[in-house]
Amino acid sequence: MGLRLSRRSRRDFGWAMLFLLPNIMGFAVFVAAPVVFSLVMAFTNWDLAQREPFGFVGFENFERLFFGPEAKDFRKAFGTTLYFMLGMPVSIVGSLVLAVLLSDPIYLGSRRVRRLLIGASLAATCAGLMVCAGTGRATTGLALAIIGASAAVATVFNRVGLRTLFYVPFFTAGVAQYILWKLMFRPDSGPINASLRVLFAVLGLDIEPPNWLGSTANLWCLDPQTGLPAAGHFGLGARDAIVIMGIWATVGGNNMLLYLAGLANVPQDLYEAAMIDGAERWKSFRHVSWPQLAPTTFFIVIMSIIGGLQGGFEQAKIMTEGNPAETTISLGFYIYLTGFADFRLGLASAIAWTMFVMILAVTLVQWRFGSRQINI
Amino acid sequence: MKWVFLGILGVLIAWSLLAYAMMPDASRDGRTVLTWVSDDNPARRGSIRLFEQLNPDLRLLLDPANTTLEKIIVQCKGGVGGDVFNCYGRWQLVDFVRAGVLQPIDEEAARLGFDVAKTWPEVLDEISIEAFNPAAGRYERHQYTFPLNVNANVMFFNKRIFDEVGEPYPTSDWDWNECLRVAKKLVKRDRHGRITRYGLGTYEMHETVGLVWQFGGSFFDPTLTYCTLDSSEAIEAMRFLHRMLVVDEVMPSVAERNAIGTQGGWGSSVIDLFCTERIAMLRMGRWGMIKFRTQPNLRGNIGAVLLPHMRSGADEIRALSVGINPKSPNKNEALRFLQFLASDEFSWQVVESADALPPSPKVGQDERFLKDAAHPEEDFNHLFIEAIRRGRSNHFPPFIQTTRVERIFNRHLAVMSDRKTTPEQMCRALTDEINEEMRVSLTRYASMREEYKRRTGRDFDPADYPPKGDRPSAGRNPSAPGSRNAHARRTDERP
Numbered sequence: 001m002g003l004r005l006s007r008r009s010r011r012d013f014g015w016a017m018l019f020l021l022p023n024i025m026g027f028a029v030f031v032a033a034p035v036v037f038s039l040v041m042a043f044t045n046w047d048l049a050q051r052e053p054f055g056f057v058g059f060e061n062f063e064r065l066f067f068g069p070e071a072k073d074f075r076k077a078f079g080t081t082l083y084f085m086l087g088m089p090v091s092i093v094g095s096l097v098l099a100v101l102l103s104d105p106i107y108l109g110s111r112r113v114r115r116l117l118i119g120a121s122l123a124a125t126c127a128g129l130m131v132c133a134g135t136g137r138a139t140t141g142l143a144l145a146i147i148g149a150s151a152a153v154a155t156v157f158n159r160v161g162l163r164t165l166f167y168v169p170f171f172t173a174g175v176a177q178y179i180l181w182k183l184m185f186r187p188d189s190g191p192i193n194a195s196l197r198v199l200f201a202v203l204g205l206d207i208e209p210p211n212w213l214g215s216t217a218n219l220w221c222l223d224p225q226t227g228l229p230a231a232g233h234f235g236l237g238a239r240d241a242i243v244i245m246g247i248w249a250t251v252g253g254n255n256m257l258l259y260l261a262g263l264a265n266v267p268q269d270l271y272e273a274a275m276i277d278g279a280e281r282w283k284s285f286r287h288v289s290w291p292q293l294a295p296t297t298f299f300i301v302i303m304s305i306i307g308g309l310q311g312g313f314e315q316a317k318i319m320t321e322g323n324p325a326e327t328t329i330s331l332g333f334y335i336y337l338t339g340f341a342d343f344r345l346g347l348a349s350a351i352a353w354t355m356f357v358m359i360l361a362v363t364l365v366q367w368r369f370g371s372r373q374i375n376i
Numbered sequence: 377m378k379w380v381f382l383g384i385l386g387v388l389i390a391w392s393l394l395a396y397a398m399m400p401d402a403s404r405d406g407r408t409v410l411t412w413v414s415d416d417n418p419a420r421r422g423s424i425r426l427f428e429q430l431n432p433d434l435r436l437l438l439d440p441a442n443t444t445l446e447k448i449i450v451q452c453k454g455g456v457g458g459d460v461f462n463c464y465g466r467w468q469l470v471d472f473v474r475a476g477v478l479q480p481i482d483e484e485a486a487r488l489g490f491d492v493a494k495t496w497p498e499v500l501d502e503i504s505i506e507a508f509n510p511a512a513g514r515y516e517r518h519q520y521t522f523p524l525n526v527n528a529n530v531m532f533f534n535k536r537i538f539d540e541v542g543e544p545y546p547t548s549d550w551d552w553n554e555c556l557r558v559a560k561k562l563v564k565r566d567r568h569g570r571i572t573r574y575g576l577g578t579y580e581m582h583e584t585v586g587l588v589w590q591f592g593g594s595f596f597d598p599t600l601t602y603c604t605l606d607s608s609e610a611i612e613a614m615r616f617l618h619r620m621l622v623v624d625e626v627m628p629s630v631a632e633r634n635a636i637g638t639q640g641g642w643g644s645s646v647i648d649l650f651c652t653e654r655i656a657m658l659r660m661g662r663w664g665m666i667k668f669r670t671q672p673n674l675r676g677n678i679g680a681v682l683l684p685h686m687r688s689g690a691d692e693i694r695a696l697s698v699g700i701n702p703k704s705p706n707k708n709e710a711l712r713f714l715q716f717l718a719s720d721e722f723s724w725q726v727v728e729s730a731d732a733l734p735p736s737p738k739v740g741q742d743e744r745f746l747k748d749a750a751h752p753e754e755d756f757n758h759l760f761i762e763a764i765r766r767g768r769s770n771h772f773p774p775f776i777q778t779t780r781v782e783r784i785f786n787r788h789l790a791v792m793s794d795r796k797t798t799p800e801q802m803c804r805a806l807t808d809e810i811n812e813e814m815r816v817s818l819t820r821y822a823s824m825r826e827e828y829k830r831r832t833g834r835d836f837d838p839a840d841y842p843p844k845g846d847r848p849s850a851g852r853n854p855s856a857p858g859s860r861n862a863h864a865r866r867t868d869e870r871p
Contacts, residue, residue, distance in 0.1 A: 015378045019385065048449055049474050049777065052821050069816045187635050188570065214631030216794050224791055225805070232796065324631045325790035326783065340446035341779050343475065 041349035048343035061350035070338075070347065076227035076326070077334035080239065083220065084330060085308035087243040087250075092300055094251035096293075098166055099259030100285065102159045117155045124148030139191075163260070166252025178318040181245045185212040210236035216325050224325040238328050242315050255300050262296035263289060302366035306359050331355050407435040410709050412698075413448060413461035414524075416440035418666060419731035423524075426725050427716050434709055445471060445779065452477035452701045459704040460713055463521050465694040466502050466769045467778040472699065473505055474774075478520040479700040484711050490522045490718035495695070495735045499526050501769045502695035508830060521697035522714045525732035526740075527661035528693045528763035529586070529683060530756065531555075532668070536677045537562055537573070537656040548682035548759065552590065552616060555657075555684040559626035562656040575626035577646050577658040578633040579617060581785040585692050585770050586659075588613040592687035595781075599831040600773040602814065602842035606807040609687070614792075614799040621793050628655075629793035630786065659683060662760050665730035669751075680756035682763060693767035696732070733760055775814040775824050784809050815841050 005013065045057045065074045108114050125148030132141025153161040169177065184190050187209065196209040210217070216224040217235030224233070266289055274284045312330025316322050322329040322337070329337065331351065339348030414420055416438065424436045439458050442451060445468055451457035457477070463469050472478045485491040492500055504519040531546070538545055541561050546554070559575025566572050579587065585595060593609030596602065604610065620626050628636065633646060636654065650658045651671045658664070668674050683691050698717060700710040716722055723734030727745045734740050746757050772778045788806045791797050797805070818824050818836050828836045832843075 012378075015381075019378075019381050022385075048453065049471065050476065051474075051817070052823065069813070185635075187632075189636075211631070211635070214629070214635045216791065216796065224787070224794075224796070320634075323634075323786070323790060324794065325787045337783075340450065341783070342777055343446075343449070 038349045038352060041346050042353045043350075044346040046344075046346040046349075048345060057346070061347045062354065064347065065350060065354060072227070073329075073334065074351065077329050077331050079222065079227045080328060081309060081312055081330045081332075083218065083222070083239050084242060084246065084312045085305070086219070087247040088301075088304045088308055091247045091250045092255060092297070092304065094247065095253070095255035095300070096259050096297075098252060098256045099263055100289070102163050102166075102256075103260060103263045105158050106162070108155060108158070114155055118152055121148050121152035121155060125152065163252075163256070166256060168252075169249045170253035174314050175318055177245075177249065178315055181241075182213065182319050185241050187211045187214060210240075212236070212241040213238045213320055214324055216327050218327070222327075224327050238320050238324055242312070242319065242328060245315065246311075250304075255304070258296055258300055259293065262293045266292045298369065299366065302362055305362050309355060309359055309362070405435075407433055408706060408709050409435045409437055410460065410706055410713060411437045411439050411458035412713070413439045413442050413458035414698075415443050415462065417663075417731060419663075419726070419729035422725055422729050423722065426721060427713065430716060430719075430721065431712060434712065436713070448472070449475045449477050452703060455703050457701045457703065459706045459710045460698050460700055462524065463697045463699050465696070467772055469502065469505065469520060469697070469699075470772065470774070471778060473507075473520060477701060479702040479704075479707070480518045480520055481522075481700065481711070481714070482519050485519050485522065485714070488711060488715045490714050492519055494718045495523050496526050496733075496737045496740070496764060498693055498764050498767065499523060499695040499769060501771070502693075503697050508827070521695075521699035522717050523695040523697045523735040524717055525663070525726050526693070526695050526735060526764065527663060527732040528760050528767050529659050529661050529691055530680045530759045530763055531657055531659055531683050532650070532664060533657045533679045533681070534650070534653060534674070534677055535679050536673075537653060538679075545679055546681045548762075550681065550684050552684045552686050556616075556620060556624065556626065559620070559657065560624055563624075563626055571625060571628075573653065574628050574649075574655050575657060576620065577650065577655050577660070578628050578630055579621075579659075580630055580789070581782045582692060582770070583659060584613075584617060584785070584789070586683065586690065586767075587617060589690045589692075590684070590686045590688050591616065596771070596773055600771055601775070601828055601831055602773075603807045603810040605803050605810070611800055611803045613686075614803050618792060618799040622795055629790070631790060631793065661732050662730055662757070663732040665754065669730060676753050678753070680759055682759055682766070689766045691763065691767045692770045693764055694769065695735075733764070773814060774827060775817045776810065780813065781810060784813075811842050 042061055043056055043058060045052060045055055045060075047054075064070045108117060125145045128141045128143070128145030128148055130141070131144060132138050135141070150165055153165060155161075157164070184192050187193055190212075192212070193209040200207050200209070215235065215237035217233055217237035218239050219234070219236070221229045221231065221233045223230035270288045270292070271284060274288050279287065310332060312328070313332035313336065316328040316330055316333045317336075320328045322333055332355075335348050335351045335355070338351060339345050412420075412424075420438055424438060427436050428434065442448065442458070443462060448457060448461050449472070452461075453475070463472060463478075469478070482491075492504055495503070503521045503523060504517050506515045506517045508514070509516045533546065535545060543558060543561050546558060550558075555576075562573065562575040563571060564573035588594060588605070588610050591609050591613035593607050593611075593613055594604055595610075597604050605614075621629055628649075633649070636649065646655070646658065647660070647664055647667050649655045650660075650664075651667060651674060653673065665678075668678055682689065698714060700707060700714070704710055717735055720736060720739055723736035723739035726732070726734040727739060727748075728750070734745075739745060741761060746761075748754055748757060772781060785806060788797070788802045788809075792799060792802045815838060818828055818841070819838050825836045
């Protein structure tokens with residue numbers, strides 16, 4: 001039996017469709033059609049370099065990825081993508097810690113102490129700017145000014161100011177961040193290695209800091225040629241530099257906001273009951289907050305995996321161009337190289353759809369288990 | 377509520393129409409607009425000014441954001457490419473022609489006076505390609521571009537640094553051993569032993585091509601059907617590179633160069649390192665002078681000699697040329713731009729701006745260029761002419777993307793620079809990988825097998841690839857420049 005709509009409802013539906021039409025058209029032309037087109041492309045040998053006549057090749061592109069000549073490069077790119085996701089647990093734990101710390105107002109002392117802190121922060125900001133303008137030591141001056149200004153914001157606006165400060169990397173333009181981090185990782189004059197040299201000198205260690213973006217060394221001892229573990233490759237290199245930058249960029253981002261929202265939704269009477277039972281702060285977190293945050297954590301983990309599978313392109317393109325020795329080519333970057341450097345658009349589409357299937361699998365897990373009440 | 381939404385929709389449509397009406401019209405003054413996809417080299421502005429002076433009915437717009445190979449191919453294929461675009465050497469020319477985004481211009485070039493005879497004969501292969509015509513059953517040459525400039529490399533050096541270390545300036549008869557000895561003296565370290573100044577600039581694939589030639593080897597066999605980087609001469613060249621990079625540390629690796637160099641913009645990275653005296657000697661073409669001339673610390677301190685030789689003095693020469701997008705709606709105007717590039721006025725403008733060598737050999741060999749009165753300290757212009765005579769353009773096989781060869785080479789070079797492999801291991805692994813990729817392509821594509829047969833005179837046999845019988849041996853590399861077979865047929869037709 002068909003749904004019968006009143007005349008007025010039909011008219012309203014027509015108006016609604018009229019208003020939705022521009023968006024639907026945009027979606028159809030710029031999203032849906034290219035997606036369908038790329039699915040068709042995945043089963044063709046479309047090659048911009050015209051090495052062979054265009055034609056449908058069935059599942060050949062997928063076969064090549066898993067068993068053919070491209071299998072090694074695909075496996076390496078997938079391994080690099082997984083490597084970039086190494087920072088995910090650290091980032092999630094960091095977001096949780098930040099959310100817990102910033103969920104309640106931070107006590108900074110009496111009003112007089114706070115005034116003193118604000119004065120000192122502003123003085124540090126002014127001093128930094130004066131150093132910058134007066135002595136020409138721009139890096140030192142700016143660093144001092146930024147620290148001073150951040151401290152002033154934190155003191156005046158308390159947790160709201162701090163939340164905003166931690167969220168800044170998340171909405172800062174990626175390219176600017178990557179160029180900045182590239183400078184920070186410079187082995188000779190970057191601030192990271194400069195700090196490490198001071199630290200090593202203080203500790204009396206005769207160690208040279210890592211070569212970061214110029215090194216193929218990594219924590220999993222992966223051979224840059226094969227992508228498999230081998231002796232002699234242990235250390236910190238380009239992949240680790242990108243992981244560290246990723247942690248910095250995401251620790252105060254949306255995950256922190258989700259945890260803050262999750263903490264705000266924990267019923268206060270649970271904390272009160274725990275307090276009556278004699279639970280101190282850690283036990284209260286362990287037995288009340290953490291179980292209540294389980295669905296949020298699950299959602300964050302799933303979303304981070306999805307983001308991780310898709311990520312790595314911009315960082316590698318801007319900071320390393322996939323180097324050294326192609327060790328920073330993630331799946332996203334591999335799609336780009338296959339499509340626009342090797343001109344095999346059919347194969348590139350097949351990689352993209354393989355990546356889609358992986359993401360879909362993760363999403364299905366979230367769909368299946370995400371709505372469950374998980375209380376430990 | 378719907379009237380509110382409808383009102384908002386109406387306002388948005390009205391704004392969109394207004395914005396469209398107010399959109400700056402590139403051809404508002406009635407001139408036809410020609411888009412030139414090119415890097416933002418400062419010399420381009422002078423070229424544009426001169427072109428517009430000589431062609432008052434045309435307006436030339438520079439598009440510096442879309443100069444990479446992949447962007448040009450994708451945009452031209454999609455019908456939104458520029459009217460004319462730069463081609464940075466034969467390796468790009470071959471890829472552009474294969475992708476069908478370059479218009480053949482033989483007839484027009486002959487009619488309008490910018491055919492291959494109007495430029496240096498040494499760069500013939502940089503602007504034209506010999507391709508097999510199945511109908512005629514023979515190879516035919518077609519012109520696709522005309523040079524914007526011609527580049528041959530010399531070794532620039534900083535006289536002040538040589539004076540500082542008490543080393544006499546090098547002369548053009550030096551060899552690589554002498555170069556290495558000098559470079560070692562020029563290296564400077566801080567009190568912690570860290571290098572603050574390198575003797576030589578970085579070598580990547582295109583620089584290494586020349587190095588391998590100079591040691592008597594080559595990347596590929598004369599028929600361009602298999603990689604020969606495992607020949608004894610090539611291994612010797614790579615051993616020498618390894619010595620410079622890893623053992624004596626006289627040059628920064630690619631990763632080190634990227635880490636200490638600047639980011640982005642025209643002429644960044646290695647040129648900046650030379651300008652800031654962190655590199656004492658640099659292999660580069662005359663175009664480097666555009667930046668060197670602007671550096672107060674380099675004024676009067678730049679010297680140049682020919683590149684060091686070993687068994688040969690050959691190096692890669694290139695033409696930066698301009699071609700026409702077949703889908704351009706302004707083909708006639710685009711042809712006028714190429715005609716302009718062949719004019720003496722433009723060649724003199726190249727001379728003045730120091731943007732490498734002019735396309736016209738007549739201007740390039742004119743005494744007014746060789747003894748430039750405006751820049752008397754640049755007393756080395758004759759060296760570029762000598763370098764052109766010694767060099768040749770670089771050819772890659774049609775069985776593998778050049779960009780793919782470059783990626784494989786640079787990966788192996790990075791691993792060797794990172795002290796993870798020896799030069800011998802690198803050469804063998806690199807050769808195997810490139811040959812394997814070509815074997816896969818030859819097995820897959822029938823058209824490539826036909827081309828293979830035309831080149832070698834025999835059928836492709838995967839079991840005997842690369843062929844074991846006729847590999848070049850030590851001291852007898854048939855494709856080494858200057859050897860008897862150096863000018864064997866080299867074609868890069870669309871397979």
